Amino acid sequence: MRSAETMLSAQKQDQTMSHKHPVTTPRKSATFDDYTLSEIRRAAATGIYDIRGSGAKRKVPHFDDLLFLGASMSRYPLEGYREKCETAVTLGTRFAKKPIELKIPITIAGMSFGSLSGPAKEALGRGATLAGTSTTTGDGGMTEEERGHSETLVYQYLPSRYGMNPRDLKRADAIEIVIGQGAKPGGGGMLLGQKISDRVAHMRNLPKGIDQRSACRHPDWTGPDDLEIKIQELREITDWQKPIFIKVGGARPYYDVALAVKAGADVIVLDGMQGGTAATQEVFIEHVGQPTLACIRPAVKALQDMGMHRKVQLIVSGGIRNGADVAKALALGADAVSIGTAALVAIGDNDPKWEEDYNALGTTAGAYDDWHEGRDPAGITTQDADLMKRVDPIAAGRRLANYLKVMTLEAQTIARACGKNHVHNLEPEDLCALNIEAAAMAGVPLAGTSWIPGQGGF
């Protein structure tokens, strides 16, 4: 046993030694990185899981990992400014008496009044209408503003059935039965008390200020067999006029699509894990569901196996950002794509001009995702009367229309370069992949090889 004096002298000696030798660079763990550490501290301090909006933020194989080959010796391109490249898409040709006709193959995904402010919903309606496409309601029902500003409006039929009524069903242009969404396949909705304003509470028939939990399952059917009967009921109520969409998250795309066809869908909306949500658990967003890229080919295969490709239309969403993404999704077999997050950015979400306000919330422009808290500096994901004034619905609608037109032009540019006179004529054979993962998921060859991983050969 050493005396206190000896220990003190040993410590002195250690200190002296550390001055003699170079120190290593402080190294943080790859496993316990800064974000992980902050989340452990947050969980320990609050005792509740982290809730946020938006979609998966982790890096996953995506459209960026694919390239178009372009035309050359064996196929000729179309003249960019002379020769037509069509973009129109018709949705609901299978059973509906009144299919919907869109000028562009890009729709606006379902986002609720409640999660979004009134001016934000109006901007989406105005922008989509200018560009010749549709918007979609969300949990909470249809507002007059939205019906008024959207020429083509898809009415979501959700498990919660908040605000669901036959009058709105009959004045919708299509009905979208929501089974799930990419951010949280198997999860319900959530709207925390801060955003339950008087109007939102009234629309949802709930007390003001409570945390509103939307059910994850529909209350009156349980599987594809009784969904088929539910669809029959909705068709009877609307006299077989409206296209009926089924929206699924990226869980088991082959079987989900096959069962949706069997249940009687006119259109299937398939949302990968990068697709956004108004609010759910971080653990759900990042750990449940498949990347968008991995979902498309199995879904298209299911349609092809049933002889229903192009007869039941497929809309793909989750991480669509530009015309190249649109072209790639269509080349893999989709009929159209849908955007949510990108549309919000176009109307002003996460704009650096509000950086000071983002900083005050402990975040920065581009990273803000606490949409459920209702304090969005951009006035979009809020019900605060002052903040929402920051969205000018006319100017924001114009920006969305511009953005939709740019994406369409970009997709046409690529399609013409591949020699296609309709964006739907793009095909997997126009693509190659930059890495093995993307090659396997998209079912296209790794660049410079003829190898499609998972389809035999090396």
Added chain:
Amino acid sequence: MPVFDLATTELRDLNASLHALDKDGGNEEFEVTNPRGAHAVAVGIDAPVDVQIKGSVGYYCAGMNETANITVHGNAGPGVAENMMSGKVVIKGDASQYAGATAHGGLLVIEGNASSRCGISMKGIDIVVKGNIGHMSAFMAQSGNLVVLGDAGDALGDSLYEARLFVRGTVKSLGADCIKKDMRPEHIEILAKLLSDAGITDVKPEEFTRYGSARQLYNFNIDNADAY
């Protein structure tokens, strides 16, 4: 009186005729024969009309009804009067699961028993069941009244919001956040009117027990996590 024999007429013709009725009233009574368990019978009506269905129906009979009075002289399959807005639906026999699911208004009277999830997610409808109801009834029920003359199954009123539940018999178990509450004079009054609207004269409101939300799960608290 229009009579639709579903043994020889398409369901589509029946529903199309019902949708073409005058919304201001003055419509003749409809009779539907041989429903033989058909689904989606008399759905989406938005005009005042009496519809007599002579036999048992399948799923979603009277779905999304507005203002019509529909009587089923038989049993009803799952989801009868789902999302009803107004009007009255009477089932002379038993009703299967999810009777009156998500309905916003109107009166649903089930003269026999109702199965599980009766009144699930109800948003303003009044439901009167003369017999018993199954498990998980009034799950996430938001508003309206559920009146049961017989007994209730397991987990009554789980995750209840502001709906009122009145049970005359026994309750096998209560769901999360559902508690027994006092019958105050205003509840006796509401219940007396509902019983009268349902044509029930031999039962007194004082014989019922009221159940409602404890409102403990309205705002999330981690210490309540074991309630879910």
